[in-house]
Amino acid sequence: MPDRGLARKIGRRLVQKAAGMIPILIGAAVFTGLLLMLLYLLTPFLPEQYQNLLQEVRQGDLTAGGESLMELLEANGSAKPLVFLIIQVLQVLLAPIPGQLIGLLGGYLFGFWYGLLLAMVGLGAGSLLAIGLGRLLGERLLRRFVPQAVLARFDYLITAGGLWNFFMLFLLPAFPDDAICFIAGLTRWPLWQLVAVCLLGRLPSMAVLIYMGASVGGDSGTGNFVFIISMAAAAVLWLFSEEVEEYFYRLGLSRRG
Template sequence: MVKNKITFKALLRVFALAVLIALSVFLAYKFGIIELFLNEEKLRKFIQSLGPFGVVGFVILQAFQVVAAPIPGEVTGLLGGYLYGTVGGIVLSTIGLTLGSVVAFILGRVFGRPFIEKVVDPVVLSKFDYLLHHKGAFLVFFLFLIPGFPKDYLSYFLGLSRLSVLEFTVIAGVGRLLGTVLLSLGGDYLRHHEYEKFFSLAGVAAVTMIVVWLFKEKIERLLRIWHISRYRKNKRKK
């Protein structure tokens, strides 16, 4: 009886959240929020129109694009460097990205696996399911460092892991730093019309992404083997 009651409550929570997400998506399309995110020029004008509150608006935009995982973060990352320079862009983007990551992590923890399965790509779920069996903070940090990995989806997914909120906050904040630096630097180059530097940076980033994509499966497999063998070794010591 108690078990059925708990299951009913869990289903009710998931249903309520699904309704909330559906309503949010509808309103986002209705008022052009999704289109706003996909148009860098509109985003720039919107942030500038906020005046002194533009900094807060930008941080909220960065956080939202993580929670709404399908929205590309590259646009807002470049925008940060364009509007606030390299250092300002890095600081504000890091705050927003970390905030959004933590929100996604907490949502995953509170609403559990049924919710995660509706939000996260099933391929991501199956590939990184082993992370749920033991903490593996170092490996999670390494995954966040690698460009091209689905960090937004991982933020939701890791809500089911043994990581504490504090541990995840540090990992998400520091782990996203490399990509944030590159995007902010690129935005700053555009701001000062340094197109040669921008395209050189974009070229390096593109080559890195291609290399990661080509060896992605091998990297994931090696990390999985290393992580599981390390866990078994620690378990035998205990």
């Protein structure tokens, strides 16, 4: 029956797409371990307020962590937006501060539009640095310690799924975005394309967090609805990315690489 054939086709496509993410996630897990080790070594040299914040986050006390982060921001007065940007950049690079917590506070402190602007600028700057560092340092280290044949195979695995796989990983809030940025830096795609995919993938969830923070004590149902619709639309685009690319190719808006 046609319905069963379509279901099997979608099932095979889903397995194929998910399998394409595995090498990226393995690399991200390795990078996450390295970043956490680096942060552990740097923690004694950080300001006391930041050390306390990290300790509370490690202990899983997000309420206390949110209060500490709020105090850290409020203590800087008119420089609060700049400090928020710096924390957002650090969160992307190495700090294990939940991005959800920063998004909520951004909306609470700055309102929806200004908070979203600050959050996305911070994410963009941090992602650009992470991708650039991954490209600058990663290739040198890999070329020094990894055989060329293995390196070529790794490059094929992380690029075979195209930018759509990275877009979907950035879209899903549970994945380690910072480590995925470093992995993305090892690919051959232009930096601007990788940063654009990163920001587009993160925009729906960040917009919802900012909205919820800006409307503390109010109804967050609208934000949840927008998030669900965005996730569903992105999942369809990811699953049928070949058809979407073919459509744009026929319109002359894309080219086959």
